[in-house]
Amino acid sequence: MLSVRDLTVSVGPETAPVDIVAGVSFGLAKGEILGLVGESGCGKSMTSLAVMGLLPQPGPRVRAGRVLLEGCDVTQLQPWQRVEAGHGRMAMIFQEPMTSLNPVRRIGDQIAEAVRVHEGISGAAALVRARELLELVRLPDPKMQLSAYPHQLSGGQRQRVMIAIALACRPQVLVADEPTTALDVTIQVQILGLLRELCNRLDMAILFITHDMGVIAQLADRVAVMYAGRIVETAAVDELFGKPRHHYTRGLMDCMPSRNSGARRLPTISGQPPLPGSVAAGCVFALRCAAVRDECRVATPPRLEASQGHEVLCAFPLAGGELP
Amino acid sequence: MSGNVILDVRDMMVSFSARRAGRKYRVQAVDGVSLSLAEGEVLGIVGESGCGKTTLGRTLVGLVQPDSGNINLKGTEMIGAGGSGLREMRLSVRMVFQDPNASLNPRRAIGDSVAEAADISGFFKSRAGRSAAIAATLTAVGLNPSFAARYPYELSGGQRQRVGIARAILPTPSIIVADEPVSALDVSVQAQVLNLMMDLRDQLRLSMLFISHDLGVIGQISSRVAVMYMGRIVEQAGTRTVLDHPLHPYTRALVAAIPKPDPSKRILGAIEMGEPPSLFTRPRGCAYAPRCPMASDRCLVDAPQLRSAGADGRTIACHNV
Numbered sequence: 001m002l003s004v005r006d007l008t009v010s011v012g013p014e015t016a017p018v019d020i021v022a023g024v025s026f027g028l029a030k031g032e033i034l035g036l037v038g039e040s041g042c043g044k045s046m047t048s049l050a051v052m053g054l055l056p057q058p059g060p061r062v063r064a065g066r067v068l069l070e071g072c073d074v075t076q077l078q079p080w081q082r083v084e085a086g087h088g089r090m091a092m093i094f095q096e097p098m099t100s101l102n103p104v105r106r107i108g109d110q111i112a113e114a115v116r117v118h119e120g121i122s123g124a125a126a127l128v129r130a131r132e133l134l135e136l137v138r139l140p141d142p143k144m145q146l147s148a149y150p151h152q153l154s155g156g157q158r159q160r161v162m163i164a165i166a167l168a169c170r171p172q173v174l175v176a177d178e179p180t181t182a183l184d185v186t187i188q189v190q191i192l193g194l195l196r197e198l199c200n201r202l203d204m205a206i207l208f209i210t211h212d213m214g215v216i217a218q219l220a221d222r223v224a225v226m227y228a229g230r231i232v233e234t235a236a237v238d239e240l241f242g243k244p245r246h247h248y249t250r251g252l253m254d255c256m257p258s259r260n261s262g263a264r265r266l267p268t269i270s271g272q273p274p275l276p277g278s279v280a281a282g283c284v285f286a287l288r289c290a291a292v293r294d295e296c297r298v299a300t301p302p303r304l305e306a307s308q309g310h311e312v313l314c315a316f317p318l319a320g321g322e323l324p
Numbered sequence: 325m326s327g328n329v330i331l332d333v334r335d336m337m338v339s340f341s342a343r344r345a346g347r348k349y350r351v352q353a354v355d356g357v358s359l360s361l362a363e364g365e366v367l368g369i370v371g372e373s374g375c376g377k378t379t380l381g382r383t384l385v386g387l388v389q390p391d392s393g394n395i396n397l398k399g400t401e402m403i404g405a406g407g408s409g410l411r412e413m414r415l416s417v418r419m420v421f422q423d424p425n426a427s428l429n430p431r432r433a434i435g436d437s438v439a440e441a442a443d444i445s446g447f448f449k450s451r452a453g454r455s456a457a458i459a460a461t462l463t464a465v466g467l468n469p470s471f472a473a474r475y476p477y478e479l480s481g482g483q484r485q486r487v488g489i490a491r492a493i494l495p496t497p498s499i500i501v502a503d504e505p506v507s508a509l510d511v512s513v514q515a516q517v518l519n520l521m522m523d524l525r526d527q528l529r530l531s532m533l534f535i536s537h538d539l540g541v542i543g544q545i546s547s548r549v550a551v552m553y554m555g556r557i558v559e560q561a562g563t564r565t566v567l568d569h570p571l572h573p574y575t576r577a578l579v580a581a582i583p584k585p586d587p588s589k590r591i592l593g594a595i596e597m598g599e600p601p602s603l604f605t606r607p608r609g610c611a612y613a614p615r616c617p618m619a620s621d622r623c624l625v626d627a628p629q630l631r632s633a634g635a636d637g638r639t640i641a642c643h644n645v
Contacts, residue, residue, distance in 0.1 A: 039510040040481075154599050155373075184372040184537060185581040186597055192583075193592040211510060214540075214583030218590055237587040255515035256585055258540035265522065266515040266544065272480055 001205055002028040002051075002090075002173050007065035009043070009050050011276075017063055018277035021046050022229040024065075028173060033199055033206040035220030035237070037213060037252075041273060043229040044209045048175045050075070051207065052092050053082060069173065091166035095178040097158035101150040107134075107161050108146030114168035133164040138194060156187035163194070167202075174198075177209045192219050213252055217241055222309075225249045228274055228284035235310040245306045245317040247289045283314070291316060330531060331361040331384075331417070331499055336393030338379050344604060351603045353379040354390070355555035358630075361499065366525060366532040368546030368563065370539055370578070372600055376555040377535045381501040384533065385419045386410060398498070415445055418492040422504035424484035428476040434487055435472030438462065442495045457494060464527075465490045466520055482513035486520065493524065500532045506541060518544055539582055543567050548637075551575045554600065554611040557630060561638035571633065571645045574612045610643070618644045 007024045010017035021043040028034050038044045049055045051067050053074060066073045069090065074082060082090075094100050102110060111130035116122055119129065127146065134142035137160040150158055159179055166174055176195065180188040196219060199206050208219060216223055216237065223240045225233040225248065233246040244250045251269040271288045282297040283289070289296065293316060301315045338354040353376045361367055369377045382388045384395065386402075395402040395413075402413045418441070421427040428437055435458045439448070448454040459469035465486040476484055485505060492500055502521070506514040522545055524530055536542050542549055543563055550560040551574065559572040570576045577597050584591070598615045607613055613623040622643055630641045 039512060156599055185539075185583070186372060186577060187599065188583070189581040189591060190597070196592050212583065213511070214585045217585045217587045218583045218592055220587075241585065241587050252511060253585065255512050256540065257515075257518070257538075257544040258582065258585060265519050268515045268519065269512040272482070272513070 001030050001070060002207075003066075003068040004047075004051060005066045005068070007047065007050055007067065008063045009046050009055065009060050010063040011060045019063070020060060020229050020276045021050065024226075024229075024231050026224050026231065026234065028205045028207060030172075030205055031199060031203045033196070033208055033219055033221050035216040035223045036207060036209045036226060037211065037216050037223060038226035039211055039273060041276075042226045044226050045177055047226070048092070048177050048207060048209050052090060052175055053077070054092070089169055089171050090173040090175060091169055091171040092175040092177065093159070093162045093166050093179045095181050097155065097162045097182075098150060100162055101158060103150050105149075106146065107148050107150065107153070111146075111161070111164050111168060114165045118169040129168075130164070133167055134161070136167060136198070137161075137164045139164070154187075155183050156191060159183065159191055160194070163191075163198070167198070170202075171204060173205045173207065175207045175209070178211070179208075180215065181210070181212070188215070189218075195219065213256060214258065225252070228279070229276060230284060230313060232285065232313045233311065235306075239307070239310050243306075243310075245304075245310065245312040246285075246314050247291055247318065248285050250318055251288075251290075285314075328363045329360045330363050330398050332394075332396040333360065333384070334358050334394040334396070336380070336383060336395070337391040338376075338383055338388055339391055342604070349604050352555050352606065353603075354383065356393075357552075357555070357557055359550060359557070359560075361531045361533065363498075363531055364525065364529045365548065366534050366546040368542035368549040369533060369535045369552060370537065370542050370549060371552035372537065372578075374554075374600060374603060375552040377552050378503055380552070381419065381503050381533060381535050384499075385417050385501050386414055387419075411445065415441065415495065416497055417499045417501060418497040420485075420488050420492045420500060420502040420505045423508055424481065424488040425476070427488060428484060430476050432475075433472065434462075434474050434476070434479070437476075438472070438487060438491045438494055440491065445495070447495045461490045461494045462487075464493070464524070466516075480513075481509055482516060485509060485513075485517050489517075489520065489524070493528065493530070496528075498531060500530055501535070502532055503535045504537070505534075507536065507538065514541070521545060539567060539579060551578065554603070554606065556611070556641065557639075558612065558641045559639070560630075562636040565636040565638060571638070572640050572642050573616050573618050573645075577615075610641075620644060 005025050007021055008019055009021035010019050012018045024047055036044050046060060050062050062075050067075050108127055108130050111133055112126035115126040115129045131142050131146060139145055139157060139160045180191050220237045223237050224231045227248050233249050254267040269288050274284060283301045286292050286296040301313050303311055303313050306312050336354055336357045339350050339352045342349045342351050357380055371377050379388060383390050397413055402409060438461055439454060439458050442448060458472050462469050462471055467486050506517050509517060534546050546563050549563050549566040550557045553574050559575045570579045601614055609625045609627050610623040613619040628641045628643050630639050633640045
């Protein structure tokens with residue numbers, strides 16, 4: 001349904017662009033949740049903004065590649081064209097719901113606004129639909145909450161409201177950028193459960209962006225691991241956690257405290273991610289890779305298919321033995 | 325509990341006044357917390373946002389005045405102590421904050437930030453001694469001594485948090501209160517900083533109060549864990565005891581809600597536990613009763629007291645376990 005091909009997002013002058021997202025490709029099927037995981041600065045948020053057509057202006061731009069939603073390249077459309085042409089059935093939710101909601105407008109009005117834009121209905125009918133949406137996201141006492149202001153809600157309730165607004169356009173694809181990072185684990189588990197339920201009920205695809213491997217394991221069907229603007233490994237979630245092939249993926253899993261209970265020291269990945277554009281040749285992970293060889297520093301690594309649907313961007317991938 | 329107790333807190337109460345919808349409220353952020361900390365011990369404090377864990381930490385370093393209670397530091401009572409007592413407390417109990425960007429002055433060189441507490445206390449006798457101490461401290465946290473002349477904007481997040489730790493260990497603290505010190509860091513950097521804190525704990529015999537919402541991190545670094553809910557400790561025991569065999573229904577829910585990095589152990593949809601009640605309307609009985617699957621009639625009227633329960637020094641506040 002959604003197909004992203006060789007998406008490249010760049011900053012800097014036209015003559016000397018620096019790629020912060022470098023040739024990212026992935027597909028997303030109906031009812032599927034794809035987890036896009038990586039550390040700060042790896043380009044995962046820029047990828048999601050580029051997919052949504054929401055890159056800040058002026059600033060980063062899509063230099064190459066296509067984002068096809070049911071065959072239509074949406075990178076070529078202006079935002080208003082996306083809505084008008086009906087090709088814009090993508091919605092996004094963000095990390096901090098308080099900054100995404102208008103503090104001086106009632107919840108009901110904010111949801112109804114999105115309903116009016118997308119469905120062309122007005123006034124009372126939009127409010128009725130707003131109430132349905134609040135029921136859909138399981139906000140307790142939806143009738144009362146329509147007239148509440150954002151500050152009267154808890155963080156988890158606000159995120160439910162954001163999801164309701166996102167659902168107003170009946171999206172085929174929901175892009176969720178770290179929607180539970182600011183929430184307590186007890187609330188996070190409920191929001192993740194809600195997203196999974198909505199995905200099944202509405203046959204909606206979700207692109208879920210996070211830095212948390214635990215959240216990925218709980219929610220995603222497939223996973224794409226991002227590092228320095230590239231997808232370094234893609235696989236089904238069981239396959240990825242059972243047999244990681246990329247040294248970075250393995251490193252990320254090893255340094256999670258919850259996988260090391262009782263260990264004296266945590267394994268680490270030495271160093272820090274490279275600055276965009278600072279790696280002139282070879283593998284972007286070579287500087288931090290424990291298994292680096294001389295070839296890695298000069299030759300661009302190939303994209304190997306380790307098994308059906310399991311791709312890895314590495315010349316010398318891990319054998320894929322079971323993790324301890 | 326083992327070794328010498330260096331910090332002993334009894335019945336600490338902290339409240340704030342707040343105004344909501346034109347009415348004045350008293351919010352009881354910390355509601356009768358008692359805890360003790362032995363030399364070289366790390367006590368993890370865990371709980372949801374708003375449970376009072378940060379207020380507890382800030383009270384221990386003297387940033388917040390408690391309403392009542394006792395803080396006994398190495399045998400000296402600190403509440404009501406005058407200027408010199410407070411100075412002693414502030415040098416001995418030091419804080420590492422969550423956000424190293426916000427806690428470092430952007431216009432001060434790293435070395436000056438690191439030495440600030442020691443400068444104020446008149447610790448250094450010579451300029452050369454000061455420079456040497458800064459260099460040694462930066463080395464101890466894994467930074468090159470040349471960082472002393474740099475400014476915060478030149479550093480990465482992980483490096484800034486190392487500076488945050490460096491300024492907490494100079495001159496010589498006995499207790500570190502670390503408030504979510506790794507929450508703002510990426511997982512690979514988080515592991516590096518946690519390793520550093522564990523090394524310092526062992527080398528300097530530091531005691532720590534490690535405040536976090538992340539039970540995985542707590543499990544890694546602390547020897548004991550106290551679980552807080554609405555200003556009170558509801559369960560406390562050795563770390564493995566709490567994480568592997570939680571007894572209090574709230575602790576059980578917290579442990580169950582951790583997203584496990586194992587796709588074969590999915591919990592979504594299995595946990596529906598509601599939200600914490602507002603601090604403005606504390607329930608009459610057990611504060612957890614409105615969310616608790618085990619709540620009985622008694623829980624709604626009678627607040628359970630912390631009592632000892634079983635091995636490993638476990639204490640628990642619940643009528644039903």
